[in-house]
Structure formats: C-alpha cells, structure tokens
Amino acid sequence: MAKVYYSSARALKWKYDDSMPGKLERLLKEVGLANYFSPREWVAVKTHFGSEGAHRIVRPVFLRKVVQGLKAVGARPCVVDTVRIKGLDYLEVANQNGINHLSVDAPVLLADGIYGKDNIMVKAGDILGEIAVASLIYDIPAMIVCSHVKGHINAGYAGAIKNIAMGGVSSSHRHCGWKCGRGAMHTIGEGDLVWDGNTCWRCGRCVRVCQSGAISMPGDDERFLRSLAEAAKAVLSTFDANKVLYINFLTEIQPECDCMPVADVPVIQDKGILVSDDIVAIEQASIDMLRGSEPLPGSAFVKETPEDDKDILFSLHNKNYIIQVIEAEKLGIGLRNYELVEL
Numbered sequence: 001m002a003k004v005y006y007s008s009a010r011a012l013k014w015k016y017d018d019s020m021p022g023k024l025e026r027l028l029k030e031v032g033l034a035n036y037f038s039p040r041e042w043v044a045v046k047t048h049f050g051s052e053g054a055h056r057i058v059r060p061v062f063l064r065k066v067v068q069g070l071k072a073v074g075a076r077p078c079v080v081d082t083v084r085i086k087g088l089d090y091l092e093v094a095n096q097n098g099i100n101h102l103s104v105d106a107p108v109l110l111a112d113g114i115y116g117k118d119n120i121m122v123k124a125g126d127i128l129g130e131i132a133v134a135s136l137i138y139d140i141p142a143m144i145v146c147s148h149v150k151g152h153i154n155a156g157y158a159g160a161i162k163n164i165a166m167g168g169v170s171s172s173h174r175h176c177g178w179k180c181g182r183g184a185m186h187t188i189g190e191g192d193l194v195w196d197g198n199t200c201w202r203c204g205r206c207v208r209v210c211q212s213g214a215i216s217m218p219g220d221d222e223r224f225l226r227s228l229a230e231a232a233k234a235v236l237s238t239f240d241a242n243k244v245l246y247i248n249f250l251t252e253i254q255p256e257c258d259c260m261p262v263a264d265v266p267v268i269q270d271k272g273i274l275v276s277d278d279i280v281a282i283e284q285a286s287i288d289m290l291r292g293s294e295p296l297p298g299s300a301f302v303k304e305t306p307e308d309d310k311d312i313l314f315s316l317h318n319k320n321y322i323i324q325v326i327e328a329e330k331l332g333i334g335l336r337n338y339e340l341v342e343l
Contacts, residue, residue: 002281002338005030009251009270020251020273021065026343027247027275028069036245036277037142039074044111044137045104047146048167049081049094053261056252058146060103062273066144066247067106075142078107082134082167083116084203084259111136112170119170121180122237125230125331127223132173132180133235137164142243145279149248149286151255151267154186154204154224156319158257159286160246160279161328165231171203185227209261221319229327232279236333246282248274250289255300255316267299267312280334283325 007023016022037043045066050057063079070077079099083090087110094100100108111134112118119132137143145160152158166182173180178200186204207215236244250271254264271289276282291311295301301312308315329336 002276002278002335003341004274004276004278004281004285004338005341005343006274006285007272007343009272021061023343024062024065024247024273025069027273028066030341030343031245031275031277033069033075033245034073036242037070037073037075041075041142042140043070043075043077043142043144044140045070045077045079045106045144045146046111046137046163046167047079047081047099048148048163048258049084049090049099050097050258051084051261052093052096054258054263055097056148056150056254056263056266057097057099057258058148058249060098062249063099063104063146066146067104070144071105077144078109079104080109080111080134080136082112082170083110083114084171087114087116109136111168116171117174119173119181120238121173122234124234127227128184128230128234130180131184131231131234132170133238134168134170137168137235138238141240143239144245144247146247147249148252148258149250149290150253150257151313151316152257152319152321153317154221154319155228155324156225156317156321157287157290157313157324159248159283161228161232161283161324164235164279165228168235169231182231185224185231203259222323225319225321225323226327228324229331229333232328233331233333236279242277244277244279246274246276246279248282248286250274250286253290255313265299266296267301267316268293269296276338278334278338280325280328280336281338283328283334284336285338285340287322287325 118135120138124131147160147163253268
C-alpha cells in the first residue's frame with residue numbers, strides 16, 4: 001500500500017506553520033527529500049507554465065519551497081516545462097505568470113529546447129508505439145512533478161499523469177513531426193477533419209474556441225486516456241526507481257486546463273496538497289477527495305440531474321477519467337490502494 005501525505009488548505013491558526021507554504025515545508029520534511037535525492041544531483045521540478053490569460057497554475061511560492069527543500073539536501077534543482085507555443089514566447093508567458101529564476105530560486109528551462117524538438121524517442125506501448133520524451137527529462141536523473149489538479153476537456157481530470165504524459169513529451173519530433181509527439185495522443189481516433197499536416201500540431205484548440213461549433217474532432221476517449229498512461233510510463237522509464245516524487249496541488253480547481261487562454265473560476269473549493277512517490281496512488285487520492293465535493297456557486301458547474309454533483313468533473317466533461325489511473329496501475333507504474341497520512 002502506497003503512502004500519500006496530505007495537508008488541508010484550511011488555515012485554522014494564525015501562524016505561519018498553518019499556512020499553505022508552511023504546510024508544504026512540513027510535508028517535504030515528513031516525506032524526507034534526502035530519501036530520494038542526493039547531494040549535487042540535478043533534479044527537474046516539472047510544472048506547467050500556464051498561458052497568457054491562464055494564471056491558476058501552481059503558484060511560484062510553492063515552486064520556490066520545493067526548490068529550497070531540494071537545496072537543503074544538497075540537490076541542484078531547475079524548474080521545467082515543455083514547449084507549447086514558440087519557446088521564447090513560452091518563457092515570457094512563464095515570466096508573466098510569475099515563474100522566473102528570481103521567484104522560484106532556480107533556473108527556469110524548456111525541457112525540449114526553444115524549438116520544442118530536443119527529444120529522444122522512447123518505447124511506449126501498443127497504442128503509441130514510441131513517443132518523443134523531452135531530452136532534459138530523459139537525461140536528468142531525478143524529478144519532482146508539481147501538478148495543478150483541475151478538469152480537462154479531453155481527459156476529464158488532469159493531475160500528475162497528464163502533467164508528465166503530455167508535459168514530459170514534445171509537441172513534435174525533428175523528423176516524424178506531431179505523429180511522434182503529444183499530438184499523437186490528442187488525435188487518437190481522429191475523424192474526417194483535414195489539417196495542414198506540415199503546420200498543425202493537433203492540439204485541438206480550434207475546436208475549443210470555435211464560437212459557432214463548426215469544428216469537431218471525433219476521438220476515442222478510452223484509447224486517449226489509456227494513451228496518457230502509456231506516455232506517463234514511457235517518461236518514467238527514463239528514471240531509476242525512487243527518483244521521482246509527486247506533489248498534487250488541489251487548489252483553484254478550475255474546469256479546464258492551464259493551456260487555455262483563460263482561467264475560469266474554480267468549481268470546487270481548495271482541498272490542499274498531496275505528496276507521494278506513487279503516481280497512481282496520488283491520483284486516486286486526489287480523485288477521491290474531489291468526488292462528492294460541493295460545487296462552488298457561480299462556477300461553470302450546472303446541476304442537471306440528481307447525480308451530477310457526486311462527480312463534478314465528470315458532469316462537466318462527460319469523460320470517464322478514471323481510466324487513465326486504472327490503466328496506469330495495469331502498466332505497473334503504481335498502486336491505486338493507498339494510505340492517507342494527514343499532517
């Protein structure tokens with residue numbers, strides 16, 4: 001049974017230790033970063049830089065606490081993400097959203113280079129075959145995955161699995177293009193819509209922003225969710241055992257991904273922070289906390305049936321998102337059975 005450490009978002013005392021940054025410090029001490037990371041060892045702190053207009057990312061104050069925790073055990077951290085728009089533009093977006101060397105106390109890097117084509121092909125599975133893992137993530141010996149838990153138009157739920165499945169993979173490969181990158185996951189089961197194969201990344205954003213609903217991109221939800229687990233396993237296969245730690249931030253739980261050009265108001269009240277060395281366990285624990293939560297008034301959630309508010313993210317996107325977690329366990333990268341340790 002995997003251990004998942006948890007601290008609530010509630011602040012019941014007027015002292016720093018009861019603040020969210022203070023609780024994160026305590027969680028990192030309880031987990032024991034020295035159990036995973038060695039002095040002088042390079043460690044990637046994988047997060048999502050957000051978008052211009054999407055600001056509900058993991059806040060820089062939390063990334064800084066993770067960086068400082070790593071430095072306290074002698075490790076050498078860097079904060080990373082992969083290219084989603086042109087690399088230099090994406091670094092500027094990160095800076096606008098408060099993520100820079102000064103704020104997080106570590107270098108802020110693009111894991112697949114400024115052109116998003118620095119990657120290594122890694123064996124994935126029956127659905128994807130091979131996938132282009134960002135070269136920095138492929139080469140670096142250790143990683144902490146800092147994930148903002150939220151909804152997602154394709155995945156239904158987005159946490160640690162999606163963070164490394166798509167965020168650890170490049171959008172395209174130098175030779176085989178989007179077919180070897182994250183676009184291969186986005187377009188599983190694609191229908192009759194035709195793109196310019198030389199320029200389209202298959203991100204699907206055109207479908208999301210079309211105000212008249214004139215564009216559709218049919219897909220196979222189950223295969224897509226299974227492919228996320230495959231890609232996550234491919235990324236993790238580049239690390240030795242006990243060299244990856246996961247932190248899920250159940251805060252500002254918005255209905256959509258941080259890659260969108262907006263950030264809607266949260267649909268569920270902040271829950272807190274989870275930490276584990278098991279990606280499947282931390283995802284299952286996060287989902288268990290979200291299920292049955294009360295929806296926040298004035299949010300995107302609209303109750304249409306008596307059952308809707310028992311699973312708000314499912315009601316929003318109608319995606320059986322638990323498939324990604326079940327498949328990840330089947331692929332052997334973690335266990336759904338966990339012990340919750342509350343601090």
